Structure formats: C-alpha cells, structure tokens
Amino acid sequence: MALSTMIYNHLPTTQYSSMTKLSVVHAHKQALLDPPKAKPSNSASHLAESLSQLLHLHLETPPRTQLHHSIWDSFSEEKHSTPTTSPKEVIANKWREIHGSSDWDNLLDPLHPWLRREVVKYGEFAQATYDAFDFDSFSEYCGSCRYNRKHLFEKLDLTRNGYKVTNYIYAMSHIDMPQWLERSHLADTWSKDSNWMGYVAVSDDEETRRIGRRDIVVAWRGTVAPSEWYEDMQRKLEPFGQRDAKVERGFQSLYTSKNQSTRYNKTSASEQVMKEVTRLVEMYREKGEQVSLTITGHSLGGALALFNAHEAASTIPNLPVSVISFGAPRVGNVAFRDELHQLGVKTLRVVVKQDMVPRMPGLVFNEGLQKFEDITGTLEWVYTHVGAELKLDVRSSPYLKRGLNLVGFHSLETYLHLVDGFHSTTTSFRSDARRDVALVNKACDMLVDELRIPRCWYQLANKGLVCNGHGRWVKPKRDPEDIPSPAREKSVDAFVDRMQTQDVLESVPYAV
Template sequence: MFITMALSSSAVIHNHMNINMKRFNMVRVHQELTLEIPKSKRPNRATHLAESICNVLHRSPSRSIDLLRYHEEKLSTPTMSPREDISQKWRQIHGCSNWENILDPLHPCLRREILKYGEFAQATYDAFDYDSLSQYCGSCRYNRNKLFQKLGLSRNGYAVTKYIYAMSHIDLPRWLERSLVADTWSRDSNWIGYVAVSDEQETRRIGRRDIAVAWRGTVAPCEWYEDFQRKLDPIGKKGAKVEHGFLSIYTSKSDTTRYNKSSASDQVMKEITKLVKFYEQKGEEVSVTITGHSLGGALALLNAYETAYKVPNNVPISVISFGAPRVGNITFKQELEEMGVKTLRVVVKQDWVHRMPGLVFNEAFKVFDEITSLEWVYTHVGAELKLDVGTSPYLKGGGMNLSGFHSLETYLHLVDGYLSSETPFRNEAKRDVALVNKYCDMLVDELRIPQCWYQLANKGLVCNDHGRWVKPKRDPDDIPSHHDDPLVPDETQTYMMTLVSS
C-alpha cells in the first residue's frame, strides 16, 4: 500500500519520511554516541535497538515490502555521513595496536576510514578503460587531477599525485587489458593504481599527513595458483617468498615499453619516498596507508613490504586490503610483522579469493608447525575483519555468485552495515545500496536495481554534428603520458603546496 502511494504522491512520501527520519536520526545519534568508545564486545543498548528494528525487517510477513520501504525512504537521505575528528586516535584507527578491541564491535571511526580507503581502491575499477576498441584501453579514463571529481569522490580530502603503471614478464592469464587498435597508447602496460596525499583540512581531521596508495585488482584467476609450491619467488634477504605472478606485476620493467621503463615498484617507491621526505622536512607527522582489492590487495602487501624496507622506521605503514589472496610464506609474514607493517584484511565469508593460494596448506595448520613453517606454505598476514553476505537484508545470499561475493562494492556495503559479529546489519548504514550491483547481480530483486548497471551511454559512442555515431577523441588532458612530471626539486615544493592546498 505504501509503495503505491509513494509512487503516486511525493507529498505523502515526504511526510511519511519526515516521521521515519526523525525516529531513525534518534537511533543513529544514540547509537553512534554509545559506540563511539566501545568498551566491550557485549552488544549495548543502541545495538539492541538497531537489532530489534532489523528483526522487524527480517521477520515481517511482508519483508520485501518493508525492505523496499526502508530503501525508498533512504533515497532522499545524503550518503555522506559526518566525518569526525580522529586526530587524537588516528594511531589506533591506523592499527598501532593491531586493531584489537575496535574490530568487534567495529569502531564507527574505523568503519568510516575503511570505507574511505575502500573507495580509493574502487576508483581504480570505476575509472579504468576496459574498452578493447578504445585506443586507450588499459589506461585510466581521466587524468589524475580529475579522477576523484569524475567519480564523485572530490570530498574525500585527498589529491592524486602520481599514476602507477605495471606490466608482467610472465604470461598471466586474463590479466592485461589490451587495445585491439593498432595505434594504442601502450602494448604492454596497464594503469595499476595511484598515489594520493591528504589535503590540509583532511590532514587536520586525521591528525597526520597521510600518503595513500591504491592498487587496482582484477578477478584473480585460479590458474595463477596451480602448482603453487613451484611458483614462489624469493623477496628480500631473509628467506621470504611470494607468489611469482604478483611479484612479476610489481617488479617487471622493459626498456622497449613506454610506461614501464621503470617497474610499478620503482614508480611507487620513488613517489612515496619523495612525499615522505617532503612532508618530514616540513616537520609534519606522516603515515603511509596502502589499499587494494583482490590482486590489488596482494600488490598492496608487496608495496608495504618494500616501503618498510626503504622508508625510515618512524613512518607508520598500514595495509587495508579487501578480498585479497595470500601473498607469501611464513617468513614474509614474520618480516612484515618485525618491520611494524600493520595489515587489516577485510574478507567476505562467502568469497573464495582470500582462501587462495594455499587452500589446503596454510597458516590454519597450527597444530603442525613442521608444515606451516615450510617455505612454500602461504600465510595470511595481520588482523581480519570477516563479513557475511547473509547479514545484509539487501543481498541475495544463496547460490554460488562468485563474482558477486568477490565484488569490492559488496565488501563496502557489508563494511557499511557491520556493527559486530553478533548483531544484524546496521540499520543506519548510509552507503547507497545500488552501488553493489555496479558490476554484478547481488541485490534482491525487490529493490529493482538492474544488475551490472555501471555502463556508458551507447558504449561511449556519441552522435556528431553530421548525425554520425562516433567514438569521440579523448580529451587531450586525459591521454596518458609516459613522461614523468617534469619537475626539478625547487619546483616540486611549489607544486606540492599547490596540490595539497587546492
């Protein structure tokens, strides 16, 4: 009944919603206040309240109608939640105590930061040019100054300073996106991520200058993990070994390419080192936070390992990864821990990728030390935040929707709805549910959100003045350039100042 009314009369919706919004806002305020400094794992009163509301949802004989009503009411509330000052507690949020006591229940400020970095990783998908008929297939569709603005992320408080490109000397199945066009921007390289730095306002809010690195992933194909024992390559000097495909992407370079005369590793380390030096010289506190989904999460860990080697000890380094596979053996894990790299792995119970490689032999074989210490046993690193598709009333839980369970947007939705391992989906979750279906089919049908909806009008063709449908030339601003930003040291400073104050 409500639905029919809602669709026929916006005035009715408005009144109805005002009432509901008031009720919800009261719940929200209460909830966030009491959750602000979680003192125990026992669900508190606000959680109980949220739980009871959710239970109404789950138990209602007309659950789908209720769900739809909740969803329609939310359509007129802003997705952005207020961002609190975390300058006094950023070290906890950044993992200095391995996120102990703030994961379950999840501290609201940590949830907000996980989502921030998750959206940095999501941007590497949303801006990627997958179009094999485009001359620029495999690049980013926008230049770094436009990236966040084009993706609706301009309020995130960061500025992109550098794009990273990668190639691989190993023929990795289904990795490289390549243009079918003869005169392509690059035959060998793909855009693989970027470096960004917090601006003045965000730096004040988060209590330090944060250098964020986001790595693009792909669906990590199982073929990569076959014969996993033979495919570990050494890294560092202490016997650490890592999956050879990830390492190849991270370190491959070739003089015959345009974009990988230096490797992704060289490019990102040059930028991180430059930025750390620049801000430390200004006397600022600096952190490095590296993020990525799937393969991107693996690259993030390699990047963190290298950063820990090459950047002074006092710079805190964290990794926040989503659905990332295992990367290396137990020595790799131990080295990371010794060097103080903090890793938060966000995983979805139903997703398979984070169980790879090492599906059989892995760190879980705690009773057999003689096995898990073997150099070919893949081992996860750091703390885990485990999400469950079944907790969200918006998601289809059944079946083997592998791409849906692995999709980063599914992860971000579940993070947004996560209160604790014992409570149902957070009623006050503000993130737009529709985003989940961008590249998959995970939302319940009642929501009427089309599957895989993230697409260009007419696949990018536009009708020109002569009435002909053509692929428009890319804005010259957005054509990738393989030249480094031509900066001499003195200019660098001015350039960075402009960047971070803009």
C-alpha cells in the same frame, strides 16, 4: 584450521540438519585422509566432490523473512532522501590505533565506528581504480585510466574524502599470467606493454587536520575474475627481499617487471611507487609534518599492497606503514609474514567468508596443512595470510541475495556494503548504515529483486559511442589531457623540486 572445520563453520547454523553437516564433514575428512597413491582416482573424485559441495552449500537458500513490496517501497523512499555520509569525526588523537598500532585489539568486534569510516574511505580509493579503468578492448586506450590524475576524484565524486592524486602507477602487462591484465585488440594503442595499476594520493590540509597527520595513500588496482585465479595460482613461491621470505611468482613479477623499450614501464611499478612515496615523505617531513603511508587494494591489488608495504617499510626509516586490503589472496610464506611483522607493517585484511579468493593460492592444500604450522613453525613452502582480519558474512545483509555468486562474493562493492553494515558478529546489520545500497550491483547481481536495482548497472551510454553531426555513431577522441602521459620526466622533476621550495601546497602535490 582444517578444511573440514572450515567447511563446518561455513554451514548456516540454523538451516542444516546435523546429519547433513556431519556427512559433509565426513566427505572432506575422507578426501584429506585417503592416501593419494593407493586410490588416486578415487581421491581425486572425492576432492572434486568436496569442492563441489563446498561451492554448492551456498546455493541452498535459507528461508529469509519475506518482506512485502510495500515495506521495500517505503524503505526505498526513505533511503532515497537520506544523505550517504554522516558528519566526520576528528580522529587526530586516535589515528595510530585506527591504523593498527595495537593490532586492532578490541576495535574489530564490535567494529569501532571511526575505524569503519576509515576502512570505507580506503576501500573507496581502491574502488576508484576499477571505476576509472578503461576495459574497452576496442579502445586505443584500453588498460589506461579514463581520466587525468587531476580530475580522477572529481569525476568519481570522491573529492569529499579530502585527498589529491599526485601520480599514477603503471605495470607491465606482458607478465606470464594469462588474462590478468587488459590488452587492446588494436595495433596502434597508447601502450602495448602497460596497464594503469593504481595511484598515489595525499591528504589535503583539512583532512590532514582531521586525521592527525599527512596521509599518503597508495591504491592498487586488482582484477575481477576469480575463475581465472583458480586456474592461474597453483604456482611456485620465489624469494623476495634479502632473507627467507618467498612470495607468489606472478604477483612479484607484476610488481617488479620493467623494460627500457616501453613508454610507461622504463621503471617498474615498484620503482614508480617508491619514487613518488619517497618524494612526498621527504617533502612533508621537510615541512615538519608527521607523515603516514596507507596502502590499499582489492584482490590482486591487496597482494601488491603487501609488496609495496614491505618495500616501503624496509626503505624509508620510521614511516608508519599500514595496509588495508579487501578480498586479497595469500601472497607469501610464513617468513614473508614474519618480516612484515618485524618491519612494523600493520595489516588489516577485510575478508568476506564466502569469497574464494582469500583462500587462494592453495585452496585445498593450505587449509588442510595449516594445522601443521603450529607444530613446525615456519614452513617455507606454505602460503599464509598476514595481519588482523575483519571477517564479514554475506548472510548478515538483508539486501543481498542468497545463492552461490563467485563474482558477487568477491566484488569490492559487496565488501564495502558489508563493512558499512557491520556492527559485531553477534548483532544484525546496522539499521543506520548509510552507504548507497545500489552501489553493490554496479558490476554484479547481488541485490534482492525487491530493491529494483538492475544487475551490473555501471555502464556508459552506448558504450561510449556518440552520434556525430552526420548521424554516424563514432567513438569520440579523448580530451588531450586525459590521454595517458608517461611517468615523470627528469625535467619535470627538476621543475617540481623548484616548486617545493615555495609554499604552494595546492599545486605542488601534482606530478605533471
């Protein structure tokens, strides 16, 4: 799809006169067709103008049905006493289709309600990597998870999803991408080199019965600063794996970097996750169980999910591997996409059409050239997306503000809200959507004022300071068990191996 067409599609269908549409399309055609050498400055300014128009299109506020306060008030009161979840369906006989065995044909539009619930479940696993992350650069634990893996789901009220965390994943924070990962301002920290990057979890017995197999989940943490991405991602493709696949250098570096002198990354994120997944697969297969791997992530986390899927499908025979990503950027070239396809990896990309991140890297370059792909086949040097797409539209929700909001469009909670309310592209937002609307504003300002939900409300009281017995405001020490512990040691492995021979399912899954 050419950029001009893409932009055309982004125009609100009823709000703009055809003249406006045409002039915008014309501007973009100009930008793409002007020979750069002949009119470099003019072309650059055209491009800048086009980008600017692309960004500002969303600033126009389409006339929205004016709802009176009383309507919102009764809405709030009614919703406040409605549970946020419905009874769970048993999907044991449908799980392969829900995870893409038929490439999600006829499941996305309209969106099958069983699939919707599963997509939200995995999205909540990805959201947990943000909610529990220590962003405080004055904390000696900046860049770690605030809770021990045994308590993560309990602290975040996610035990209802029926999974247990078995291991944490760390990645080097010294890779050459500025400001992607968090670092403490302090000299003496839990780790100068690593960030908590996600976790491995596994379904418990009850959930396993409901979903028809033992499901291993890997959730990858992303980043939440799209403006930095735009700067950072005009980068080179580098080889990945044994064949023609090439991937974005920065992403790959994050996935594979390690250093013997560190405490948490003597092994890379790749090695950590593959070791844990392999252990779990073997353990449950030995018990005669059917096992699947579902990898999820938002933004950068969605990119890492693809590497992880590629590696797992290449390494572990006959393992059903699916990826459910949210607002993920492009990761690699067409050969990378084709290899994932050949490996049987099923990828469902959830994308908000107003979100810029899925159009990166190569926002302008790629969109303009993608049409050539149909002609030339595999282009080594063009980033491309993989898998099926579930496309959401910010304008479908009556609860969301109009106007440009780069952070809000990209926010994972916005995604989950839109999934929850999506029925089909031709019908309006589900009136019986139950997910708590207030969650959307946790880290952005997307909800209409009438809902009275503060912007960016997800915060600790007094930023974690507490008043001690002397009346002084101090940062409390972490509970010893919530202090990050390095990845599994040999001796611990041996212990766990011994435990695996016993039938103590509830205690085994935890790596110590």
